[in-house]
Amino acid sequence: MNPALSLRELFRFLFPTQCVGCGNVLVGSELQLCAKCLMALPTTNYAVIAGNEAECRLRQLIPVEAAMALLHFRQGEVSQHIVHAVKYHGNSELGFMMGRQMGIALQHSDRFTDIDLMVPVPLHFTRRLQRGYNQSRLLCEGIAQVFRCPVESRAIRRVRRTETQTHKSHIERIANVEGAFRVVRPDLLEGRHVLIVDDVMTTGATIASCARPVLELPGTRVSVATLTVAGI
Template identity: 45%
Template sequence: MSFINTCFKKAIVIKTIFHSVSHILFPHLCNGCGSDLISGEHLLCIQCAGQLYETGFAAAEDNPVEKAMWGRLRSVSGMSQYYFSKGSLFQQLVHQVKYKSNKELGIYLGKLMGSALAASSRFQSVDALVPLPLFPDKERKRGYNQSAIICEGLASAMQLPVLYNLVERIRYTDTQTHKTRMERWQNVEGVFIARPNAIAEGKHLLLVDDVITTGATIEACGNAMLEDLRGIRLSFATLAYANA
């Protein structure tokens, strides 16, 4: 018995040394403030995690993003997980996911949103996830689609399939940043088409994007899906809500 205890203690010491050396060579830093992460923290320190302000929209019927789409998109439910404001920590995190190839962070935030959706009765009937597509040239240049990365996290938390190629963006568009509401709508009008797919027919699909501001992009893509895909029901979810 003493031999087993000795071996067990040695194993603990070796494991501790390994983690210490690993942390020196590959430090685990907070994606928000850059500080060292301690045991139990993942990607964000507890202080930065406390600065992610949840909207509560997953459980709230007639929430602000749903109201914003009234008369524009025939959707079952809609939500955004976090509030987004200029200069905020969450804007910094979204920037990392969208432009800095921080896929691990995107998946992690997607899992957090997926947990909220899975706990809400309003999204229990969703059959599959659909990432809002980028124009192919833009996706090739960036190397990934941030909405698809978020969907990876959602799929893990909700145990749902992702339909990656169901919708196509057929025209390049300028960034929506700094555009007025009307300019945003004009910028994405007629940009999306959905490919008829027997797997999607009659299903409840959840359209996923990173940030919703005026809702012009969700509106354009969602209406293309409703027009091109037979018998579907549509809901939408975004990681962040930026009240324009």
């Protein structure tokens, strides 16, 4: 038997860990998600679909080159458990894992071939201090391992702490995040093709608000990748 595997089995026996999706105890080489939940992930295939739902939604707000979301966000199902574990429970291993899956999807698409750098949607510094990390940055790190693209977190700053977008109407969401982001290092983005990364896209208002000052820079283009896309 592979000694590393047997050690892992022993560790699992002593400290059983549960699947983020269904709560069943993980076995063998399973990590974060059991094989059943992993197989049942509601993937969108949007990375290879031009004119997909996420892309159309964003194009009503901003001109994007291409947009993809890895999973459909479904209330009470695995995709919601994943987002919550990464966003609110500090599950960085899962964030990195899901980022890798996004990276694989991007890598297998011919629509994201000339991306120059990735920018995670920034949190306001007070929220980052509160949470201790930015979940979109975690996703970027996972993506970067597969997609081979640098991550740039210094270029954009969230200058206003916004209320949560949950329970807000489409119009309220747009007003809530209007002017919330500012480019503080235009030299890092000018003339580049920037991939903006976030965890959830609902109306696209937050991403659009983040992308607008980037699109004002000369010669800069924007594409978007999110972990999930919610129905509206």
